[in-house]
Amino acid sequence: MDKLASLLHTTPAIVWMALKIVIVFGGVMSLAAIFTWVERRGSAMIQDRIGPNRAALFGKIRIIGLAQILADGIKMFFKEDLIPTDANRRLFWLAPFLAFVPALLGFAVIPFGKSFMSGGHTYHLSVLDPGNGMGMLYPLAIGGMAVYGVLVAAWSSNNKWSILGGMRASAAMVSYEIGMSLAVVAIFMTAGGYDPSEIITAQGHLPWTWNVVRQPLGFIVFFTCMFAETNRLPFDFAEGESEIVAGFNTEFGSMKFSLMALAEYSHMMTASALIATLYFGGWQVPFVKDPSVMLSVACFVLKLVFFAWVFVWIRWTVPRFRYDQLMRLGWKRMLPLSMVNLVFHAWRMSQGH
């Protein structure tokens, strides 16, 4: 690291920062791309089909259909970029970016491995170092921004289906954010800090001291809210293709649609990383007290991929809710459950001291 820094005439800190940004965002984006394929193969597996397995590199190398991602990308790039006549052109152009950027940014605060020392410096494996003062408030704030992509896309297309989708998305987002935030507050309380690294150290390396065992109620609420937050089935009311055509992205085609889809999958990655960090010990390796850096990173990625797979799994298993059921679930089940969880843990802490 020091040699590389002196070669580039900068400090190791800056080189490390640039490297981290490339690793994190490159990693999340490629995982998101791979999951567009995993989703199709996974759905095929669940529905007893074969799924896309025909795309091949140079017509020969077939690697279980993974080339499908490349084929899709090339196709999307070369499609005609259509904008509806009555659309608000600038907002229509802006919307995919508004959807994509927050989905990716939320990952910045999550530690994806154990910090290590090298040459007198401590290197943290998260884009924002611990102790930045924002901590877990940052993904909550950025997660709230994600709805603007859907809203702007919906409104700028000037299409009735789209606007219905955008309205549903904003209502669902606001209702589920409260329950989610209260679940996270209970974790802040028991961990005694709101920095993700503090939350991870407070959970320890034994699986039965992880927050999922300590706060199962909070986990259920947070997990459910993550589905609403990422607009995935069973809560994908913004899209709802059986009711409102394709909702907010009815009018989007070519690379714009591709960016919207990638935003959804990046959001899924960020959501799985949050679940892993908050409830499953982040980079902690079960039963290993002091894991090596590579092992901790591998363990975190494994947890992330597993929860991303759960998102796919549930999408193809559970049917879509009705809109009023979604609202009732959010306000009358999730919010009270979250409050019970918070008050119970506050009470337990007050008994403990």
Added chain:
Amino acid sequence: MFITFALITLLSALGMLLQKNIIVAGLFMVGAFFGVAGLFVLLANPVAAALQIIVYTGAIMVLVLFVIMMLNSHEEEKAQSPRAIQRWLSIAVVAALAVGAVKLVFASPGLKALAIRGAAMPEAMTLQKVGLTLFADHVLGFEVAGLLLLAAMIGAVALTKRNL
């Protein structure tokens, strides 16, 4: 950095005022909130910045845009009888308020202390400190605010739901 965030805030606010389209004006307002959040970070208060984004852009503006979309009004309505005096009066009031605010800032004790001690880097605000301050120094204000919000919430439910 300060100039950047200040410009983002001011230009977005200006865009919001001049924009005829309500949704675009709302998005400009989101930009202004982001500029203010950046200013909070520069003041070593990341908690306030995060709360600004969570509460204002994440909840309040989304609700406002939701209502606008539900009413589905694409264009601003024309004022029924525009009067020149309204414009001049509002400019005069805003100017008076601005002068008052600048005077208040220049007369504040914090600024005098800054002139004597120099701009030392303040310690960053954390959530723990915010909580301690709220519950140790400002308990009464905090509880009154909580009670007021609860009353407002119950009032809103009572107004909209006639038969509970």
